[in-house]
Amino acid sequence: MKIKILRQNNPESEPYWESFDYNGPADNSVAGLLDYLNYNDDIFNDAGEKTTRIGWDCSCLQGICGACAMVVNGMPVLACETFLNDLKGNTVIIRPLQKFPVIHDLIVDRSSIFENLKQENVFIGEYRPKDNEEYQHQYDAAKCLKCGLCLEVCPNYTTGKTFFGAVFANDCYLVSARNHQKAKDIRKVYEEHFGSSCSKSLSCMDVCPMHIPTIASMAKLNSA
């Protein structure tokens, strides 16, 4: 199997493609593949040239932390949840998420997600249990990994602009549902940073690894 990876030494340097031959298990995940390529002390590309270890992030390897978010064969996915058996063809093309600044190789700086939430004071304060249906929706919204896949696929999101994307909409719903004192302010910033600019492609829901029903969060906030 041929593996093509878009690499970048540091935030200031130019990205470049480097290819590798992969002869490991066919049922590996993309995370397993990267581990396999990085396994030896000396790493060689497919031209036989010695190269450096491939930088990528992971923590849980169970689809929980979101750290391994990257783009594989054109799709934003979690590397630990994406299996080679499910990919088409004999070439795997891997690149970092494009909506965030690259730190090193496949590692990106997603701090803008948290800065957007901090900027508008969208985080949980007092907890208020609701009826069962509401509680289930709150529970689903709270599963957000902040992995950035929803922003990667969103046609409206660009880092640094005023549209903050699905991750922001779900947290707006969650915080306003749990803290009535904040609800009015939250609805205002929701309108400013999401409601007025979402074109409802809903591609965010297609790629969300936690299957968060963003459309339900939007419906609640829009009606409010």
Ligand code: FES
């Ligand atoms: S390593 Fe945690 S989601 Fe992949």
